Amino acid sequence: MNDSPRLAGRSAVAVLITVISGAVGLAVPSTAAVLSRKAPERCCAAVSGTSRVTPTPLPTTTRPAGPPLCLIGSWRTVDETFMIQFYTGVAKIRFTGKGRVLEFRPDGTASEKQTDLVLTGTYQGNEVRMVGNGTSELTWTATDRAITYPARTRTDITWASYDQRGLIGTWTGQPEPALNEVDDYVCSGDTVVESSSTGYTSHWVRTSAYGTYG
Secondary structure, X not given: OOOOOOOOOOOHHHHHHHHHHHHHOOOOOOHHHHHHOOOOOOOOOOOOHHHOOOOOOOOOOOOOOOOOHHHOEEEEEEEEEEEEOOOOOOOOEEEEEOOOEEEEOOXXXXXXXXXXXXXEEEXXXXXXXXXXXXXXXXXXXXXXXXXXXXXXXXXXXXXXEEEOOEEEEEEEOOOEOOOOEEEEEEEOOOEEEEEOOOOXXXXXXXXXXXXXXX
């Protein structure tokens, strides 16, 4: 998660039992009257066994696969690298940091929290720095090797940037309904390494803030 700033009915058997049981309760004439009556003529051929209705089996249903259980839970980043366009017209600068708090839920939503998160880099021998605060809400899906973030649905994360002159700018992130970020990852129980071809790498450790499923 590279959140660096961007510039059925009853069966036939049951029905048959119901009909027989109902007949037992019917009122009938006396035995003599019954015997004196002419036997009814046979009107219908017996139903062959092969013509009986066969119950239709219930259709087989399948559920879509859920997200990888190893990712579900809460995490804290302990080592991260970002390539950030810090100055206009200058190549991206490598920044490092740690301390983002992440939460991945089984319903396909995730959150990120930053509390005085500090990212530092170097430009022409001078330290450059970014400080982030706030939270973001995202959606996510994953295979056993890749995490996809389709959208950032809400965010109030603010960033402040500094160089040798002091504070040089602040800005606030915006929701990204078409984010569609795809990162590689390896999850090993209590640790995750997430990376991408852009130079982003993040190492996470599991925390107890949210349930562990994997």
